[in-house]
Amino acid sequence: MKLLDSGFRRNDNKLFFLTFYDIASPKTGGNMAGKKKGRKISGKKAGLSPGSLVYVGSRTDEPVRISIMDYDADRIDEIPEATLDDIKKCMARDSVTWVNVSGIHDTAIVEAVGRLYHLHPLALEDIVNTRHRAKLDDYENHLFLVLKMVIQEPETIRIVFEHVCLVIGPDYLISFQEREGDVFGPVRERLRKTKGRIRKSGPDYLGYALMDMIVDHYYEVLDQLGEEIEAIQEEALSNPTAKMRRAIHDARRQVVVLRKTIWPLREIVAGLLRGESKLFQDGTMIFLQDVYDHVVQVIDTVETYRDLLTGAMETYMSSVSNKMNETMKVLTIMATLFIPLTFLAGVYGMNFKYMPELEWRYAYPSFWGIVLVVFLAMLLWFKNKNWL
Secondary structure, three states, rough: OOEEEEEEEEEEEEEEEEEEOOOOOOOOOEEEEEOOOOOOOOOOOOOOOOOOOOOOOOOOOOOEEEEEEEEEEEEEEEEEOOOHHHHHHOOOOOOOEEEEOOOOOOHHHHHHHHHOOOOOOOHHHHEOOOOOOOEEEEOOEEEEEEEEEEEEEOOEEEEEEEEEEEEOOEEEEEEEEOOEEEHHHHHHHHHHOOOHHHHHHOHHHHHHHHHHHHHHHHHHHHHHHHHHHHHHHHHHHHOEEEEHHHHHHHHHHHHHHHHHHHHHHHHHHHHHHOOOOOOOOOHHHHHHHHHHHHHHHHHHHHHHHHHHHHHHHHHHHHHHHHHHHHHHHHHHHHHHHHHHHHHHHHHHOOOOOOHHHOOOHHHHHHHHHHHHHHHHHHHHHHHOOOOO
16 A cells, blocks of 8 residues: 555544555445555556556455446336446446446456447556546547545544546446445435436436535545644644644645645536536536535635645744743853852852952851842842843
């Protein structure tokens, strides 16, 4: 598993690490299935021709799972464990077919599904490349979207990103995911339990619903991150330690990762809103506008968090500087108080034979009396100057 970022999380007056990962993670709220750790495969595509299918992602032994939801306004057929033959049967029907492929490490299956729907080779190449940035491509007979799904685990403190691809055609939608489990559970429930707009609309509306769920989960992550930033701001002012400086830097890196992930999504939705594709109906555009507004809000929130963290760093540096100044002030006052005392001790500590005060009977108590008077006088003077 490739670590993207880490930070601190505050809970019960303590700070914990908050971590970003770039693949899906253990079970999340009933929608996430178990995930196995892996490591990145790199350097496998150099010199290959365009359209070559080479999986770039985390090693895994999990089987690829295909599920189908075939529906129209009056009925819905769901196949949790589907095969390519099941896909062919759905293609012959006059309905909307949602094919979900969980696991893209098996390039043969990805290629077989792409062959059934005549997907462009470049789209298939991007599907199996988990490092690809979010984007939108129009291949005339289908739209291809690369998205990044963000999920925060409820029982741990990790935040994970998963590579998700959507292929939207005239009567079908194909979703490709790195692993089993996603954030699309509410969309599936709407398809099962309602005969409303989602069942009466085409795959363009289904694509909108999936994008909307992805954006909504950014809100959940940002809410949690906002709490972390608030805790950081409090700690930066009250307890500016080296640990807090690291927490601020880590939180800033988290914001950068979120910013890099969400900005391309704005371009994708804006491209769909331009209405250049005939696959998206006019009735879906108003809903896409809502998604665009949400994306803009997420971007504004990310920018606000970045400014807050910049302010938190400035507060931390100011607090550290003030703390250092207070320390230097105390040390300077202590040194200043002892300067005249050191002078007196040095004078009467000289080893001269003829010093009349040394032979005086009350010389010793007089010396301590003078020292005490000088010390108290300097304390009162400092107090009068508001230096203490």
